[in-house]
Amino acid sequence: MPTFKFEALDAAGAQVKDTIEASNEEEASQKIKQQGYFVTKLTTTAAGGAAKSGKKKKKTGKSRKTFTIGGVSQKGLCTFTRQFSTLQDAGLPVLRSLRILERQMKPGVLKNALIDVVEDVESGSTLSEALGRHPKAFDRLYVNMVKAGEAGGALEVILQRLAEFKEKAQSLKRKIVGAMVYPSVVIFVAIAILLFIMVTIVPKFKKIFDEFGLSLPTATKTLIATATWCEEYWYVIPLFPLGIYLMLKMLRKTKAGNYALDRVVLWIPIVGSLVEKTIVARTMRTLGTLVSSGVPILEALAIVKETANNIVFERMFQRVIESIREGDTIADPLRESRLVDDMVVNMIEVGEETGDLDTMLYKIADFYDEEVDTLVKSLISLLEPIMIVFLGGVIGAIVISLFLPLIKLLEGLSK
Numbered sequence: 001m002p003t004f005k006f007e008a009l010d011a012a013g014a015q016v017k018d019t020i021e022a023s024n025e026e027e028a029s030q031k032i033k034q035q036g037y038f039v040t041k042l043t044t045t046a047a048g049g050a051a052k053s054g055k056k057k058k059k060t061g062k063s064r065k066t067f068t069i070g071g072v073s074q075k076g077l078c079t080f081t082r083q084f085s086t087l088q089d090a091g092l093p094v095l096r097s098l099r100i101l102e103r104q105m106k107p108g109v110l111k112n113a114l115i116d117v118v119e120d121v122e123s124g125s126t127l128s129e130a131l132g133r134h135p136k137a138f139d140r141l142y143v144n145m146v147k148a149g150e151a152g153g154a155l156e157v158i159l160q161r162l163a164e165f166k167e168k169a170q171s172l173k174r175k176i177v178g179a180m181v182y183p184s185v186v187i188f189v190a191i192a193i194l195l196f197i198m199v200t201i202v203p204k205f206k207k208i209f210d211e212f213g214l215s216l217p218t219a220t221k222t223l224i225a226t227a228t229w230c231e232e233y234w235y236v237i238p239l240f241p242l243g244i245y246l247m248l249k250m251l252r253k254t255k256a257g258n259y260a261l262d263r264v265v266l267w268i269p270i271v272g273s274l275v276e277k278t279i280v281a282r283t284m285r286t287l288g289t290l291v292s293s294g295v296p297i298l299e300a301l302a303i304v305k306e307t308a309n310n311i312v313f314e315r316m317f318q319r320v321i322e323s324i325r326e327g328d329t330i331a332d333p334l335r336e337s338r339l340v341d342d343m344v345v346n347m348i349e350v351g352e353e354t355g356d357l358d359t360m361l362y363k364i365a366d367f368y369d370e371e372v373d374t375l376v377k378s379l380i381s382l383l384e385p386i387m388i389v390f391l392g393g394v395i396g397a398i399v400i401s402l403f404l405p406l407i408k409l410l411e412g413l414s415k
Helices: 026-033 050-065 074-089 094-104 111-121 127-132 140-152 155-212 219-232 239-252 257-269 272-292 296-305 311-325 332-338 341-353 357-414
Strands: 004-008 015-021 039-045
Touching: 004 026, 015 026, 026 039, 026 094, 039 094, 039 111, 074 094, 074 111, 074 155, 094 111, 094 332, 111 127, 127 140, 140 155, 140 272, 140 296, 155 219, 155 272, 155 357, 219 357, 239 257, 257 272, 257 311, 272 296, 272 311, 272 357, 311 332, 332 341, 341 357
Parallel strands: none
Antiparallel strands: 004 015, 004 039
16 A cells, blocks of 8 residues: 655644555545644655556656647746645645646646656655756746745645735736837837838839929938938848847846946836836845745845846845845845835835834835836826827928928929
8 A cells, every 4th residue: 555745734733744554645635634634745655656656657747748839828827826726725635736737737838847746746756846847937936935835834825925926926017018019019000101101102202303303402312312222221121120139139148238238227217217116016026925935035035136137136136145144134235225215225124123024025016016007107108199299200301301392393383
């Protein structure tokens, strides 16, 4: 009969670790509950008959995998985490929950990762160890929070927090991406209209001017020269954005270039403020989630540093890590950096003094989420008139440049 290792909580909330013999996982879970324990983790031992069947399952697991391209969808990971949290809250063993979720999941990178995770847990690995073997699907934040949940015997609570964190991060990303769709479409249409005018309309006017032998003003000459260049070298136009992209990629490969680009982004009016507030909201929520989950503060700050995605903020968090190692506070290096508002520093300082740091970090994140939402709406409302004025000005300049020679021609004919 297979032997199962289990971790559970007794009536007093103390953690219990032991082994039990049962014919299957469900029977083992029932036996443990009959002893008055609440199961938090249940795995088969590698020594029993389950280990042999594990080999067999590994083979079938490989056959169930599909060829995939790309990474893990954050939306899919959010859904998986929420469902996993619900199943754990209902009292199902970890392994059974993973099997249920793996079976119902559509083929993809996440499903392939879960197949391996199920096999590793069956072989006796902890859930955090199994997840840690798939960094493309489960990042350090995810693995460390699960590890903290296993150590504290409150995996379902940690998964619930993780699900909420992922959902809020996804919601913030959707707001920003959604806000950029409209301006991007308008800019693309505006460029397409201008190219159409340059390539088809302006050359027809040029023929008319040549036929009448008109002396053209400077504005019209410049317009015709630009239109001629667009007509002859139209294939070069797409190379401009490609060249800018490649140049930025090359700069990103150097430390100095990477720092300079991230610093310049923060200096751009409105956009810089939006980027700054987005980073503060994301990093503060990440740190709050990790701290409330019991992850050590230095490990939490190292993870937060990775989620900043801006080298200027990464350096700030590195100074915070060094400050903590020297026995100082989080607030002092934040104040010295002058990257975050005084309100953030003061709230973190109060959180450190009262021992309620995670609550303060959540409040900061919620406040900045609202700030980002307001700023995005303001940016959209500002971009609309700017784009309309710009497009109207360019088309107006083209029309005036084309009709100035015609007006002179009409004046000559009227005489």
